[in-house]
Amino acid sequence: MEQTEIINSNSLSDDLGNELALQHLLKLAIELSSERCTEKLLENILQSAMELTGCDGGTIYSVLDQKYLEFSTLINRPLNLHLGGTSSKDINYAPISIFNEYNQPNNKALVAISAATRECICIDDVYACSQYDLTAAREMDKKTGYHTQSVLTIPLENHEDELNGVLQLINPKINGEVIPFSAHQISMLKSMGALAAVALTNRQLIDNMEELFQSLTRLIAKAIDEKSPYTGGHCRRVPILTMMIADAVHNYDEGPLKDFKMSDADKHELSVAGWLHDCGKIAIPESVMDKSTKLECVFDRIELLIHKVEIVKRDLEIKFLKALFEAQKQEDLLKQETLTTEYNNEISYIESELAFLQKTNLGGEFMHESSKQRVNAFAEKYELMVNGIKAPILTENEIYNLNIDKGTLTKEERSIINKHMDITIAMLEALPFPKHLKRVPEFAGGHHEKMDGTGYPKGLTKEQMSVPARMMAIADIFEALSAADRPYKEGKPLSECLFIMAKMTQQSHLDPDLFTIFIKSGVYMLYAKQYMKPEQIDEIDITSLPGFTNI
Template sequence: MSELNNADALKQLLALSYRLSTEKNTTKLLEDILMSAKALTHADGGTIYSVTNNHALKFETLVNDSLKLHMGGTSDTPINFDCIPILIDGEANKDALVALAAANHETINIEDAYQVKEHNTSAARAMDQKTGYRTQSVLTVPLENHEGDINGVLQLINAQDKSKVVPFSQQKTDLVLSLSSLAAVALTNKQLITDMEILFQSLAKLIARAIDEKSPYTGGHCRRVPELTLMLADAVNNINLGPLADFTLNADEKHTLSVAGWLHDCGKIATPEYVMDKSTKLETVFDRIEFVDAKFEIVKKQFEIEELKFPEKKDAIKDKQQQLVEDRQFIKHINIGGEYLPQPDVERVAHIAKKYNIEMNGQLEPVLNETEMSYLQIQKGTLSDEERNIINHHIDITILLLESLPFPKHLQNVPEYAGGHHEKMDGTGYPRGLTKEQMSLPARMMAIADIFEALSAGDRPYKKAKKLSECIKIMGFMSLDKHIDNDLFNVFIHEKVYVEYANKFMTDTQIDAVDESNIPGFTSLI
């Protein structure tokens, strides 16, 4: 077979250049480099290697037409050969041509592997003995990028001309060198992109960990939400029933969803710790319950003095002292917070504030001032309306921060996915009051993940850990009330996403039986 003319060679190199620039999968990219070089030189076989972090050559793809071999790469046959060290004791590994080429940054062209004296080809001959093959011409080319780094090695075997093995000509060598330059650039660009993706993902996880570390009570939330979001995304991808049967997320979209999950609470980096960590109602920078209790102690002393002054009123004073003990315990109890403070208890706080007075700076003051009374009258949890607004403001900060970042095209939906996890399908959520139709499906997935994680968490200071069945029941009512996406909730139940999550993150004491036939808002997809 005659040599390629310049026009044909250029055409093939241009076509290859385009493929190299568009291929995202490194394994396919390496195999494409090998197969293109093999086609350009009419080689019978070849191998391409990548460089590992410990400076060794890893077999990526091996092909041989005569032996009908295709190993590694896109084949179903893995390569189990050991990696080849480029250096041995700091010196070039002369026992392997590919290692020598990489170590010395040189192209090695051998006409006959059995006749050459200046290079060690014993490995090729040993392999020939096992396979019955005859290695003759060998071309070994390091893939060297513009910075002089070796990111792979290409080795071709037995150039063919009319079914006859011939040496690799200068033209073919030049073509492979041109190809290797293109390949090295493509591999470098791919590695740079991969490294940047890994770095960005690591930074996102670092921010999430920093936020989790801010609070001992919500630690792990920023880690669990992205995991649960992807569990639900996988379930939606796999479902072939119901209104979401045709919906799919590709690899880039799942990656975007993962990044958004890790960053969904990044705005909490600006939230004061005393609000995030508020485990009792009276806690601000410090827990004011001790200060309040000290005032009750003063009232107690006042009653004791009154008893000494007016012994004839001893029984009435004893009754007041007993009531004081009960009121004092009541204040300590409700300071802890809980799921709901009944209205009679709210009114009792106001009554206690008016009932007891202490002398401060020559003036009589109520045992509970207006601020303390308002905190103790919080009916759900431990946060006042003002503090809850501070907490809720984190989502505004999240959106502001994420929208300020110049995300590449495949990550441009991160702000939308991350910024919608407090929205409700009926438009009553925050911060933007979006409806279901105004939100993407991935954003709605994250809303479900954020809610279920919060419901099932066993580390909140103001509530006992809920049973799995109770969490699902609450989610069901939220689905009925159009707070979460009903279609996604049905998949969440049907595909047992809640079971997968519970087994991984909930305690054994929380996990109980769930009767799916009695879940509010759930419609079976069968």
């Protein structure tokens, strides 16, 4: 009868232990499936294992390049130690080599042997064990005053037999007494280790995919950079400025946007959109994207114009010398003097007009109608003879390009440039973005839209755009105005950048609430000090900005 009671008691104890273990496994399974931080994930594994076995402490290691074990979290309750993981306290121990210089298991560290052999190692008494070199554990006990007795080391392997961690536990206790690890505990911990290894693998796969995607977004910016160093700088700076604005808006506690907040996930999504906001430029011809002067195509045709002017001057010189020779034969001094004066005046006029055309070729903010008339008059006045064929000094195409109103692009070329937004949106909408990046196309596709609906490519109004998309519009414009690496213009002074943007805000092109935060938070100055030339950062009187009373 007594024997039966003992058996029933043991059975009940085992049942309770199994139930507790199952509860821990289920709890851990839920935590592992939802935890996004690898460090926290590793710490959860360690703490669950300690709770299941009643251990004093333990350490969990992550794996570096399948060669080293790096301390992730270390806990020792009697010593009140919690290092690494979520503790905010660093573990100042160097990673442990899994193998020695002969590519054999590093027998000076128990965790290295377990990692190298992929075997579970259980030691009942550290001070009685002679199978392994446990000098390091004993030396650590001397330093801390702690007594390590029972040790269990379990390698964490995934379904592909790859090592992705090592778990080490010390001194399990019952009623305050240290006991050896039981076969039942080891079995439960191995099951927990297998579950943890799967979760770690999934987390690492997700992290690797995220890292790969981040690298691809930067690779696109680099590809555009290699194609065009001018727009490449823009592709790198816009996401940086966008995130500066996002942080400022998130922290701003006044005005209509005081309740607008962005989580880390929201900011990550916006950052990805920032890196991809101009990806469509990869399909734009360099001849258009890098057109630094009005006459540039494969080469800058201003050089050709200079040569054509020289031919005209040569022809005028020949004509003048012939006429002068005849006047000299007739000994007509008055005619000689008149011919010389007319010739010198003509050459002076041609050189003056060439200088004007060279300046016009560089482009600018605006070209007056009188300047266009001057280009047309020069074109009509001169022609040159090449191989007996008359040709105009300026072709129709050259006249058309020189008379560009603003910048260096014709209407047709501007249309090609603007098409980069259609290409960007088409590229991004074709990508199967995961749920946490679903808004990337909308964020990236709106930076050329205007609040009054006159922008492109979709003509969206303020109400149709998200706040992050409106942020990127401000970042894109400020970067474009201040950039000193454009082929067709110098970077504008800071005061002029803000003045132009204030006017654009008045004209309902930019979001006034966001521009207010942009100014009042000082984001513009933070960016300027990092990315603008010192000579661009001039004195700024915020009160002089158009519409300041509304800011």
